[in-house]
Amino acid sequence: MQDTANLMRLLSAIAAIVLGSGGIIALFYGANWLVNYLPYGLRSRVLPWVYMTPALAVLAAFLILPTIRTLIISFMDRRSEAFVGLDNYIFAFTNSAMLIAFRNNLLWLVLVTGISVSLGLVIAVLVDRVPYEPLAKALIFLPMAISFVGASVIWRFVYAYQPPGFEQIGLLNAIVVALGFEPVGWLVNRTVNNFALIAIMIWLQTGFAMVLLSSAVKGIPQDVIEAARIDGANEFQIFWRITIPMINSTIVVVSTTIIVLVLKVFDIVFVMTGGNLDTDVIASRMIKEMFNFRNFGRGSAIAVILLLAVIPVMVANIRRFQQQEANR
Amino acid sequence: MAHIVFEQVTKQYENGFVAVKDLNLAIEADEFLVLVGPSGCGKTTCLRMLAGLETISQGSIYIDGQRINQRSPRERDIAMVFQSYALYPHMSVFDNMAFSLQLQGTPKADIQQRVQAAATQLGIEGLLDRKPKQLSGGQRQRVAVGRAIVRNPAAFLMDEPLSNLDAKLRVQARAELSKLHKKLGTTFVYVTHDQVEAMTMGSRIAVMNQGILQQVDTPQNLYKRPNNMFVAGFMGSPAMNFFQASLQPAGDQLWIEAGTLRLPVPASVKASLQPYLGQPLVFGIRPENIYDPQFAPPGINPVELKATVSVVEMMGHEVIVYLALVDGHEFLARIDPRSRFQPGQTVQVSFDMNRFHLFDRASEQALV
Amino acid sequence: MSSLSPKRPAQARTWVDRLETLLTTAPVHLVVIVIALLWTLPTAGLLISSFRQPDALLTSGWWSVFVPPLDPTQFHLGNYITVLTRQGMGQAFINSLIITIPATVMPIAIATFAAYALAWMQFPGRQLLFVVIVGLLVVPLQMTLIPVLRAYNSLGLSGTFLGVWLAHTGYGMPLGIYLLRNYIGTLPRDLIEAAAVDGASHLKIFTRIVVPLSTPAIASFAVFQFLWVWNDLLVALVYLGGNQEVAPVTLVLRNLVGDRGQDWHLLTAGAFISMVVPLLVFLGLQRYFVRGLLAGSVKG
Known part of the structure; x- marks a missing residue:
């Protein structure tokens, strides 16, 4: 019985995969075949839209229209029945839990971006000089493949706490105890818990920063470095006066990418502490408003605040893209 | 096909x-x-x-x-x-x-x-x-x-x-x-x-x-x-030499006058050029139709004139000479490699007046 | 050949040189090795612990396995068997595959067609469309959750695979189009035109020229999207809700943390099950992943 049920499950899984993947390709072939019956002039005008339509449809359905809808809901009450003006926004900027979330988010932004990028840069420069570079890079980069949930479990284990006197099974507390201190409740102690969570994100993102910065560092022409050396620059001067200015644009790109990611981070807080003990961030508050308190107005207002926060990045991206196009 | x-x-x-x-x-x-x-x-x-x-x-x-x-x-x-x-x-x-x-x-x-x-x-x-x-x-x-x-x-x-x-x-x-x-x-x-x-x-x-x-x-x-x-x-390399010119009659002869240049028009085309007398024209001659008189082949219609050599480019089978007229107008000649032209010299060169071109200066269209 | 005499000093110099190099590079090695170790230890600890006996896990740190005597019998697969069969991780693993594969293939197909149109077809509004897509790259998912969830509830799509596939397709679309259009746009114009003169229709140019030549970019986006979907918690949490039948590994692992937070033998094994596929993909296709990141971020 159990076996046949599992077999059925597996078969339906394969069927689902084939249908989901094959369906979309069949769609394109079918549409293209139909368009071939149109005269040439019309065909060349219709065909681009045949290729674009599925993309535009999902973009509209999942990003553009919902974004507009969320904007509207953010001005309405918890069940989106009555217009409440700016109430939800006033709540978002005055409620004490929200203010803590803002503070935490700021902390996340500054620490994760600052440390990941600078550490990533240092590693990128240093790793260039060791023969086992690929291995070292792979090890540091590896966390990028791990989900926030998986990373959370890994670090819960690192932060595990046993009362004093018991054998510590968490690595961090074992070290603390070995150094002669009391074990710390990393996730419950309000002075350190936010930093404990932020450390996870740094662990995850440093590899990303390193890989991008490393390729930028390698892109600096060797003769520029050599010219600087002949001009009498030492390694530190080369780092500050040649390397950093030359990879400046990459540093900006990496930083903004991490900023956007950190703004949206929710999983780590959600899994590790559930946002309790003053560890909430904006994104996790939003899920709470939405699911726990069922207040869609407030949830939407918080989402809009997130959107507003990324708009400068959006504008910068578009500018950069337009310059890039102009240079083509 | x-x-x-x-x-x-x-x-x-x-x-x-x-x-x-x-x-x-x-x-x-x-x-x-x-x-x-x-x-x-x-x-x-x-x-x-x-x-x-x-x-x-x-x-x-x-x-x-x-x-x-x-x-x-x-x-x-x-x-x-x-x-x-x-x-x-x-x-x-x-x-x-x-x-x-x-x-x-x-x-x-x-x-x-x-x-x-x-x-x-x-x-x-x-x-x-x-x-x-x-x-x-x-x-x-x-x-x-x-x-x-x-x-x-x-x-x-x-x-x-x-x-x-x-x-x-x-x-x-x-x-x-x-x-x-x-x-x-x-x-x-x-x-x-x-x-x-x-x-x-x-x-x-x-x-x-x-x-x-x-x-x-x-x-x-x-x-x-x-x-x-x-x-x-x-078409042609080096390119054709151009001189701002006009047609002037003197006696029973037509002359192409371009700055200090004064070139007789061959009798064969004289009649067809008559309508353009006095109009602003451009005189053109290809570098290969300019010769060192010493090595000019037979059968051309040479008109000799004086020019100063500025650069000589030896190409092996030919020589490209950069020349300037007395009035400073520069032109190129492609001449026989045996020629002894040296930079700085003032020399005599021959224009083959059987092979020249005339253009209307405004429309740039050819006359003959 | 030169005489023998310069050889000896040369050798001596090499030796001194080597020592000097070693001394000057020692700090570099130290820093790199320490950081690499620091970055690896948490995962290594988890992996080792997942094979230990449940009670041993709770009474001693994982590093104690290295204390002699080394005893191979303290390791077992029991935690994995328990978590796979009794905690729903096995079903969740299959669910994750069912979710991830179409949610990777669908956006690739759609984004590649769109990217080709944006790069090589003439139609009004082309530039504007692409600017909008660049803008959408950073729109937070959170902006879309409530309206999409409401729509899903009324359409009966919440708690279904189809719903998650479509959602991931939508969310992956801006990056996919952006990445692929940038790549496809750099293919030589002559190639596309040569194929047209050779008698290829747009679809043939697409399948025979553009897709084969764009495999690096497609692979990059595939790896990126695959990891993103497999590792996703938010979309699964919101659109699949409490339906355990369809829950992926991330969701089951998260519930495990909530329900059995101190059962480290289950958590460690569960976490590793959730990580094994992305780790394999990552190790096998790291090249494409990195290239995807590079193309997506540093270009221009």
Whole structure:
């Protein structure tokens, strides 16, 4: 019985995969075949839209229209029945839990971006000089493949706490105890818990920063470095006066990418502490408003605040893209 | 073997730029027509409109009497060789050459046979399994040509196919393309900015400038009787020398006066030039029609004049001399290598007055 | 050949040189090795612990396995068997595959077609569309959750695979189009035109020229999207809700943390099960992943 049920499950899984993947390709072939019956002039005008339509449809359905809808809901009450003006926004900027979330988010932004990028840069420069570079890079980069949930479990284990006197099974507390201190409740102690969570994100993102910065560092022409050396620059001067200015644009790109990611981070807080003990961030508050308190107005207002926060990045991206196009 | 006609064809881009203006051109079947002109003159646009890669803003293009404006490239039965060769980098040489046949649904054995034949003809049968990356420039060029000939198309379009070859290979490839044209007997439309390629390969040459067709003729006629100053200056290297001039009568003789120059007009053309007396003109003479009097061949109509040598470029089989008249007007002469002209010398040179050109200064059109 | 005499000093110099190099590079080695170790230890600890006995896990740190005597019998697969069969991780693993594969293939197909159109077809509004897509790259998912969830509830799509596939397709679309259009746009124009003259229709140009030549970019996006979907918690949490039948590994692992937070033998094994596929993909296709990141971020 159990076996046949599992077999059925597996078969339906394969069927689902084939249908989901094959369906979309069949769609394109079918549409293209139909368009071939149109005269040439019309065909060349219709065909681009045949290729674009599925993309535009999902973009509209999942990003553009919902974004507009969320904007509207953010001005309405918890069940989106009555217009409440700016109430939800006033709540978002005055409620004490929200203010803590803002503070935490700021902390996340500054620490994760600052440390990941600078550490990533240092590693990128240093790793260039060791023969086992690929291995070292792979090890540091590896966390990028791990989900926030998986990373959370890994670090819960690192932060595990046993009362004093018991054998510590968490690595961090074992070290603390070995150094002669009391074990710390990393996730419950309000002075350190936010930093404990932020450390996870740094662990995850440093590899990303390193890989991008490393390729930028390698892109600096060797003769520029050599010219600087002949001009009498030492390694530190080369780092500050040649390397950093030359990879400046990459540093900006990496930083903004991490900023956007950190703004949206929710999983780590959600899994590790559930946002309790003053560890909430904006994104996790939003899920709470939405699911726990069922207040869609407030949830939407918080989402809009997130959107507003990324708009400068959006504008910068578009500018950069337009310059890039102009240079083509 | 297609007869191609451009009828009042105009190409205007969305930004308003007119690349080709009111082009009328008939290309005979089996002809090797070269479209030549400086970069940006519209010659490539013409070719691309013919290929269907560019829409036609106004006018019509006909292939064998059929209007093809609304046909997609694949419905035009033409093959094209690109300047970059545009070989598909992920396909072997064989697949590159077979691609168009595969798309037509040609039977496999047939494809095999045609590709093999084309490869043998071009001497690339040993390269069929290679990827384009593994080929030299010359080999790539052959593959690009091979890709065109397997199709046996009504017309070959070539867009500067030799410009990526080094000088020596280019000379060789030029001769091979000419041979290929004779052998295939198909219409070739060939775009180049290089007037040497145009002169050596074309059965007729169409010279374009700023989107406008200047003149279409055989290489000889184009060289001997350019329609206007642009064609005169563009065809031939070094370019024709121009002097601002006017016609003045003195006694029963007509004189071309250009600054300090005073040149007698030969009696044979005197009558036809009479209407232009006193008008602003341009006098043109090619460097090869200027001689060191010591080595002037018989049969010319020499008029000697004084000039100062500034630079002498020894080319081996000829010498290019940069000269200046007393009034400072500079010109070039291509003279016999035995000549002893030295920089700084003031020398006598001979203009062959049987081989000069006169143009109207305002319209730049040729008079004789 | 030169005489023998210069050889000896040369050798001596090499030796001194080597020592000097070693001394000057020692700090570099130290820093790199320490950081690499620090970055690896948390994961290594988890992996080792997942094979230990449940009670041993709770009474001693994982590093104690290295204390002699080394005893191979303290390791077992029991935790994995328990978590796979009794905690729903086995079903969740299959669910994750069912979710991830179509949610990777669908956006690739859609984005590649769109990217080709944006790069090589003429139609009005082309530039504007792409600018909008660049803008959408950074729109937070949170902006879309409530309206999409409401729509899903009324359409009966919440708690279904189809719903998650479509959602991930939508969310992956801006990056996919952006990445692929940038790559496809750099293919030589001549190649596309040569194929057109050779008699290829747009679909043939697409399948025979553009797709084969764009495999690096497609692979990059595939790896990126695969990891993103497999590792996703938010979309699964919101659109699949409490339906355990369809829950992916991330969701089941998260519930495990909530329900059995101190059962480290289950958590460690569960976490590793959730990580094994992305780790394999990552190790096998790291090249494409990095290239995707590079193309997506540093270009221009």
